[in-house]
Amino acid sequence: MKSINVGLLGIGTVGGGTYTVLTRNQEEIARRAGRPIAITRVADRNLELARQVTGGNVAVTDDAFAVVADPDIDIVVELIGGYTVARELVLKAIENGKHVVTANKALIALHGNEIFAAAQKKGVIVAFEAAVAGGIPIIKAVREGLAANRIEWIAGIINGTTNFILSEMREKGLAFADVLKEAQRLGYAEADPTFDVEGIDAAHKLMILAAIGFGIPVQFDKAYVEGITKLDAVDIRYAEELGYRVKLLGITKRTDKGVELRVHPTLIPEKRLIANVNGAMNAVLVKGDAVGPTLYYGAGAGAEPTASAVVADLVDVTRTHTTDVHQRVPHLAFQPDQLVDLPILPISEVSSGYYLRMRALDKPGVLADVTRILGDREISIDAMIQKEPQEGEEQADIIILTHVTVEKNMDDAIAAIEALPAISGKVTRLRMEELSR
Amino acid sequence: MKSINVGLLGIGTVGGGTYTVLTRNQEEIARRAGRPIAITRVADRNLELARQVTGGNVAVTDDAFAVVADPDIDIVVELIGGYTVARELVLKAIENGKHVVTANKALIALHGNEIFAAAQKKGVIVAFEAAVAGGIPIIKAVREGLAANRIEWIAGIINGTTNFILSEMREKGLAFADVLKEAQRLGYAEADPTFDVEGIDAAHKLMILAAIGFGIPVQFDKAYVEGITKLDAVDIRYAEELGYRVKLLGITKRTDKGVELRVHPTLIPEKRLIANVNGAMNAVLVKGDAVGPTLYYGAGAGAEPTASAVVADLVDVTRTHTTDVHQRVPHLAFQPDQLVDLPILPISEVSSGYYLRMRALDKPGVLADVTRILGDREISIDAMIQKEPQEGEEQADIIILTHVTVEKNMDDAIAAIEALPAISGKVTRLRMEELSR
Numbered sequence: 001m002k003s004i005n006v007g008l009l010g011i012g013t014v015g016g017g018t019y020t021v022l023t024r025n026q027e028e029i030a031r032r033a034g035r036p037i038a039i040t041r042v043a044d045r046n047l048e049l050a051r052q053v054t055g056g057n058v059a060v061t062d063d064a065f066a067v068v069a070d071p072d073i074d075i076v077v078e079l080i081g082g083y084t085v086a087r088e089l090v091l092k093a094i095e096n097g098k099h100v101v102t103a104n105k106a107l108i109a110l111h112g113n114e115i116f117a118a119a120q121k122k123g124v125i126v127a128f129e130a131a132v133a134g135g136i137p138i139i140k141a142v143r144e145g146l147a148a149n150r151i152e153w154i155a156g157i158i159n160g161t162t163n164f165i166l167s168e169m170r171e172k173g174l175a176f177a178d179v180l181k182e183a184q185r186l187g188y189a190e191a192d193p194t195f196d197v198e199g200i201d202a203a204h205k206l207m208i209l210a211a212i213g214f215g216i217p218v219q220f221d222k223a224y225v226e227g228i229t230k231l232d233a234v235d236i237r238y239a240e241e242l243g244y245r246v247k248l249l250g251i252t253k254r255t256d257k258g259v260e261l262r263v264h265p266t267l268i269p270e271k272r273l274i275a276n277v278n279g280a281m282n283a284v285l286v287k288g289d290a291v292g293p294t295l296y297y298g299a300g301a302g303a304e305p306t307a308s309a310v311v312a313d314l315v316d317v318t319r320t321h322t323t324d325v326h327q328r329v330p331h332l333a334f335q336p337d338q339l340v341d342l343p344i345l346p347i348s349e350v351s352s353g354y355y356l357r358m359r360a361l362d363k364p365g366v367l368a369d370v371t372r373i374l375g376d377r378e379i380s381i382d383a384m385i386q387k388e389p390q391e392g393e394e395q396a397d398i399i400i401l402t403h404v405t406v407e408k409n410m411d412d413a414i415a416a417i418e419a420l421p422a423i424s425g426k427v428t429r430l431r432m433e434e435l436s437r
Numbered sequence: 438m439k440s441i442n443v444g445l446l447g448i449g450t451v452g453g454g455t456y457t458v459l460t461r462n463q464e465e466i467a468r469r470a471g472r473p474i475a476i477t478r479v480a481d482r483n484l485e486l487a488r489q490v491t492g493g494n495v496a497v498t499d500d501a502f503a504v505v506a507d508p509d510i511d512i513v514v515e516l517i518g519g520y521t522v523a524r525e526l527v528l529k530a531i532e533n534g535k536h537v538v539t540a541n542k543a544l545i546a547l548h549g550n551e552i553f554a555a556a557q558k559k560g561v562i563v564a565f566e567a568a569v570a571g572g573i574p575i576i577k578a579v580r581e582g583l584a585a586n587r588i589e590w591i592a593g594i595i596n597g598t599t600n601f602i603l604s605e606m607r608e609k610g611l612a613f614a615d616v617l618k619e620a621q622r623l624g625y626a627e628a629d630p631t632f633d634v635e636g637i638d639a640a641h642k643l644m645i646l647a648a649i650g651f652g653i654p655v656q657f658d659k660a661y662v663e664g665i666t667k668l669d670a671v672d673i674r675y676a677e678e679l680g681y682r683v684k685l686l687g688i689t690k691r692t693d694k695g696v697e698l699r700v701h702p703t704l705i706p707e708k709r710l711i712a713n714v715n716g717a718m719n720a721v722l723v724k725g726d727a728v729g730p731t732l733y734y735g736a737g738a739g740a741e742p743t744a745s746a747v748v749a750d751l752v753d754v755t756r757t758h759t760t761d762v763h764q765r766v767p768h769l770a771f772q773p774d775q776l777v778d779l780p781i782l783p784i785s786e787v788s789s790g791y792y793l794r795m796r797a798l799d800k801p802g803v804l805a806d807v808t809r810i811l812g813d814r815e816i817s818i819d820a821m822i823q824k825e826p827q828e829g830e831e832q833a834d835i836i837i838l839t840h841v842t843v844e845k846n847m848d849d850a851i852a853a854i855e856a857l858p859a860i861s862g863k864v865t866r867l868r869m870e871e872l873s874r
Contacts, residue, residue: 034772140581276710288572304727322764330469338469
């Protein structure tokens with residue numbers, strides 16, 4: 001059978017991995033797909049690199065728009081990243097009637113609605129399995145594997161850099177800044193790590209998961225995003241004493257009031273499988289009403305793991321590109337005219353358990369004041385540790401775990417606690433999720 | 438758009454769950470699939486039950502063959518179990534041009550080749566996501582999500598009953614027989630638990646995973662199957678002292694010599710995520726050459742989790758039933774003319790690490806003899822514990838962990854060890870897997 005011709009835009013880490021995997025496994029992939037899938041043209045600004053990776057077996061160019069316009073290309077794989085040129089290229093490819101495979105989470109999280117509308121109009125597929133959690137087939141799992149379910153919530157470790165940093169902070173008791181340097185040295189963190197450590201990358205992926213889980217349009221600007229840069233190693237240690245691990249989670253939940261969409265450091269009971277996902281690995285926990293909790297684990301980044309997802313999409317597109325548009329898996333899991341614009345809740349309306357740490361004068365009545373403030377706001381206490389003051393100090397740490405309450409309630413309680421004369425400085429607040437039901 | 442009409446055969450636990458899930462989530466499922474999916478006819482020998490579950494909203498019959506012959510039915514869901522009548526019904530449904538969804542692992546593991554050949558000839562789909570690991574979309578993950586990969590091995594906890602029993606044996610230090618009784622009381626084990634505790638159910642599922650992982654025909658008679666009935670609680674405890682957990686794993690590996698296909702109690706390092714899957718939950722670890730290790734976790738049984746997989750298959754069939762046969766996902770992941778009949782290795786040719794426990798007279802030279810026997814066969818020792826004899830006893834337990842060796846080598850070594858005068862009784866042997874690469 002005639003091969004499917006692929007034009008590859010960008011032959012950096014993931015592009016190189018895609019070329020390698022598709023070449024190495026070409027015979028087995030053809031046996032699966034029923035026809036060969038071949039990269040026939042590569043565009044990269046670095047022509048030398050492109051020639052080196054492809055060994056001179058493929059036509060290379062530095063003009064990505066030429067590939068997108070090439071009538072011999074069936075599927076365009078966009079691995080350039082960013083959302084300016086990438087957006088133009090993807091929209092142009094769609095306009096030219098080409099199917100698109102992309103690993104670009106920022107592009108989908110920010111411009112997905114426009115891109116999917118254009119694709120729908122042209123009857124082409126935009127596949128993006130590689131955009132979330134690298135090699136883990138999580139888009140397929142949520143969109144197809146759990147299609148019987150009303151998805152209730154999704155919580156994931158979807159950024160490997162921050163999970164590596166948190167794992168090291170815990171295991172070695174080191175501060176964030178020190179581990180970041182180590183991570184940069186090892187190549188787990190970029191020179192400018194902002195996107196990772198401030199939670200933006202995780203939020204892009206979370207937005208995509210929320211959209212396919214609940215059938216809502218992408219609306220990245222409404223996500224609450226808090227990274228790990230202000231996380232203190234002492235809180236990781238106290239959390240551990242209480243039986244919890246701290247992970248940067250992307251959490252999205254469907255509630256009666258709207259959809260929660262938030263990325264922040266989160267305490268999770270250490271018994272949960274996801275609490276034991278360490279190093280640069282990713283894992284996504286998905287709760288469906290019929291299936292209950294399910295978990296998907298694997299490498300969330302890297303050349304070949306990400307390529308695994310890109311090539312799986314190529315196989316999918318190869319299989320379904322001749323299918324009637326209405327019979328294909330919809331881009332956002334639900335038919336395009338069946339998306340529902342559920343409100344995204346501001347963080348003040350989100351509910352969770354809380355971990356609070358404060359420094360208090362070691363004198364009678366302080367604990368009574370704190371617990372009264374919480375009680376007045378109907379925030380119930382789950383556990384508490386009061387540390388002995390260090391030698392020569394008059395203040396001691398108090399750590400409190402609370403049951404679930406709404407964030408604005410907690411904001412109010414924290415303001416009242418910070419106003420107590422016996423409490424010095426700010427109250428440290430971390431959110432806590434049981435992830436059990 | 439016109440609904441898809443489903444005929445349901447068997448309205449027991451899973452059938453009832455399927456009816457419930459499809460009814461409860463019908464609106465959301467239609468929004469995904471683009472058209473309603475409706476159970477329009479139910480067959481069960483227990484007409485009373487069928488009427489009760491369906492609340493009189495669906496035509497019920499005690500004649501499953503009438504449903505299979507009904508020209509208004511598009512998809513037949515077979516949830517009867519067993520492989521005599523179920524086989525006849527499925528083949529008849531195919532002959533009548535109907536698509537089939539089944540949760541019947543025994544049927545697929547034993548008669549899959551015949552059934553898929555018939556389906557291929559008729560151009561219909563036989564979907565079986567629910568046959569392996571209940572609600573976990575593992576068939577979809579391996580067959581589609583990891584399509585870029587050369588699958589190297591799959592190892593899974595794919596029987597909830599035995600995992601529940603092993604978890605309880607470890608946590609409470611109880612004997613197999615005692616925990617089995619408890620499991621039966623709680624409904625985690627059948628009155629006749631043979632299929633579960635002897636590993637046969639796990640082997641059925643493993644055969645299916647091996648077939649879709651490597652593109653080989655099903656050939657259940659060649660699987661090595663060893664259950665947990667002879668497992669001693671003392672070995673679970675010793676394994677734990679050495680940093681391992683004992684799980685009933687289904688393991689299939691592609692090697693240069695052929696395919697390993699085996700179910701047996703297995704020591705796994707406690708650090709592995711899969712070693713921490715407890716209770717009746719399932720988890721499958723899949724290693725692809727590009728993606729590396731990936732893990733899929735969830736409920737492996739129960740009414741609604743299994744229904745989740747059945748209904749996902751209904752959505753898939755609804756989407757792809759009008760697609761050209763060659764463009765559909767092939768039943769065994771590879772195009773039917775591209776299956777390869779790789780040899781299945783007998784257990785004597787399988788390689789693994791080993792845990793050995795023996796009782797030895799507490800006198801000099803015994804350990805030297807044992808280690809010499811292993812060394813002569815190039816079996817290297819990874820760890821060893823020699824226990825002090827209990828008060829008043831002359832014999833003590835010796836526990837040895839070995840590096841990977843081929844089973845026939847180990848058989849030979851064990852025979853030689855058992856022949857030593859200082860060793861009393863049999864050597865207990867458990868296989869051990871690192872599951873790291």
